[in-house]
Amino acid sequence: MQQASAHSESLYRDTTQVTLAAAPPLDGSHRVDVCVVGGGVTGCSAALHLAERGYRVKLLEARQIGWGASGRSGGHVLPGLGVGMDLVKRELGLKTAQQIWEMTREAVDLTEDRIQRHAIPCDWKSGYVHAAITRRHVRGYREWIEEMAHDYGYDELHWLEGEAFRAHVNSGYYVGGVHEPAGRHFHPLNYTLGLARAAQEAGVELHEETPVSAIEHGDPVCVRTPTATVEANFLVLGCNAYLEELDPGLRSKIMPVGNYMIATEPLTAAQVAATLPQDDAVADANFVLDYYKLSGDKRLVYGGQVSYNGREPPRLRQRMEAKIAHLFPALRTARIDYTWGGWVGITLNRFPHFGRRHGNVYFAHGYSGQGMALAGLAGRLVAEAISGQAERFDLFARMRHRDFPGGRLLRTPLLVLATTFYRLRDLI
Ligand SMILES: Cc1cc2nc3c(=O)[nH]c(=O)nc-3n(C[C@H](O)[C@H](O)[C@H](O)COP(=O)(O)OP(=O)(O)OC[C@H]3O[C@@H](n4cnc5c(N)ncnc54)[C@H](O)[C@@H]3O)c2cc1C
Numbered sequence: 161m162q163q164a165s166a167h168s169e170s171l172y173r174d175t176t177q178v179t180l181a182a183a184p185p186l187d188g189s190h191r192v193d194v195c196v197v198g199g200g201v202t203g204c205s206a207a208l209h210l211a212e213r214g215y216r217v218k219l220l221e222a223r224q225i226g227w228g229a230s231g232r233s234g235g236h237v238l239p240g241l242g243v244g245m246d247l248v249k250r251e252l253g254l255k256t257a258q259q260i261w262e263m264t265r266e267a268v269d270l271t272e273d274r275i276q277r278h279a280i281p282c283d284w285k286s287g288y289v290h291a292a293i294t295r296r297h298v299r300g301y302r303e304w305i306e307e308m309a310h311d312y313g314y315d316e317l318h319w320l321e322g323e324a325f326r327a328h329v330n331s332g333y334y335v336g337g338v339h340e341p342a343g344r345h346f347h348p349l350n351y352t353l354g355l356a357r358a359a360q361e362a363g364v365e366l367h368e369e370t371p372v373s374a375i376e377h378g379d380p381v382c383v384r385t386p387t388a389t390v391e392a393n394f395l396v397l398g399c400n401a402y403l404e405e406l407d408p409g410l411r412s413k414i415m416p417v418g419n420y421m422i423a424t425e426p427l428t429a430a431q432v433a434a435t436l437p438q439d440d441a442v443a444d445a446n447f448v449l450d451y452y453k454l455s456g457d458k459r460l461v462y463g464g465q466v467s468y469n470g471r472e473p474p475r476l477r478q479r480m481e482a483k484i485a486h487l488f489p490a491l492r493t494a495r496i497d498y499t500w501g502g503w504v505g506i507t508l509n510r511f512p513h514f515g516r517r518h519g520n521v522y523f524a525h526g527y528s529g530q531g532m533a534l535a536g537l538a539g540r541l542v543a544e545a546i547s548g549q550a551e552r553f554d555l556f557a558r559m560r561h562r563d564f565p566g567g568r569l570l571r572t573p574l575l576v577l578a579t580t581f582y583r584l585r586d587l588i
Pocket residue numbers: 197198199200201202203220221222223224225226227228229230231232233234235236237238370371372373398399400401402403404406419420421451463501502503504505524525527528529530531532533535
């Protein structure tokens with residue numbers, strides 16, 4: 161499959177502030193306790209937690225640390241999942257849903273804890289707004305506020321409209337929204353590199369430009385790259401939407417969806433006041449949603465277009481530019497300095513897919529657009545499970561996942577069809 165837009169254009173690559181120790185490509189034969197594949201947040205977090213528990217760990221990354229979704233994302237950090245808690249309650253019962261909800265809150269705290277403990281420079285900021293465009297969104301948000309307070313004791317969601325709303329999101333496009341002070345945002349690549357640096361300091365050996373081409377299951381499990389083999393007691397797969405054919409059994413449960421972002425030039429103080437005066441991050445309630453925030457140097461970093469076939473949508477930059485001008489007329493003349501994209505790994509029900517295979521292979525992926533905090537928690541839970549405390553990992557792994565319908569050839573057209581239905585519903 162073709163890759164989404166080149167990484168080199170990303171604002172984040174150009175504003176990297178974290179330098180790793182050497183992470184050379186791997187040659188030869190090696191033996192470790194745990195081999196981790198994938199240098200995003202899932203892999204780096206798992207490696208760090210495992211090393212802190214005393215395991216000898218090697219992490220193999222096909223390109224560079226943070227090259228995947230973790231280094232390209234919107235950098236929005238929220239409690240919760242890529243699907244509403246109502247699905248979790250229906251499938252797993254209220255008690256498990258409450259435990260999972262609490263763990264998603266832990267995921268945000270863990271992110272903050274890592275940033276502080278390892279002094280990661282990543283523009284960590286508070287404040288989030290979920291914006292409503294239609295009356296149907298308003299009804300949905302009001303029900304959500306009640307559900308979260310009643311079932312989960314979460315009373316940090318506050319309805320805003322009129323001037324109170326515009327004090328956070330200075331746009332006439334919305335009818336109101338929910339303010340969530342516990343929502344955060346940051347520079348995702350610096351955070352991912354910061355986790356990787358902390359992992360190196362804890363003893364993890366990182367190897368970039370080291371693509372794993374095959375897995376031989378057994379005890380030990382053996383992974384092969386073009387120039388090396390690594391035997392390990394345990395294998396952790398943190399490849400998410402970039403898994404490709406490395407494990408075909410897992411591939412049918414997650415679908416890569418292209419998601420795209422642009423960043424403007426740094427805004428003036430007047431432009432900031434006319435957009436996001438309190439520096440919140442924002443997402444709207446549409447099925448294919450728009451989401452944005454200000455970067456550390458006050459650029460508007462906006463995401464909002466998707467692609468299901470690996471090709472960049474036509475006139476991507478112009479369409480996103482027009483959308484920004486529509487939301488915030490004060491940005492009509494703002495220059496667009498960066499355009500980039502990456503793969504989001506979604507599951508059919510949008511609940512993340514955690515599990516183990518062959519007894520000693522752990523995986524966590526399919527965060528369905530909400531993985532910046534969850535992937536860090538996944539790393540912690542994988543490390544707990546490998547250490548023999550699997551209860552919390554298994555709460556997530558209990559969710560049953562179905563294959564995307566249509567097999568290899570038809571699953572993309574069927575997903576496009578389903579998405580078209582939800583997009584039309586968003587117009588109501
Ligand atoms: C444009 C965009 C915007 C997003 N915005 C947000 C957001 O605002 N908030 C949020 O919570 N989530 C967001 N997400 C989703 C979030 O980025 C992901 O859920 C999260 O980063 C997943 O982390 P990961 O480590 O599991 O995967 P990734 O970061 O994708 O890392 C997987 C890594 O595995 C490597 N790899 C794959 N195969 C192999 C192999 N065979 N050998 C070696 N290495 C391999 C890849 O090179 C890659 O570096 C966004 C995603 C995108 C693409």
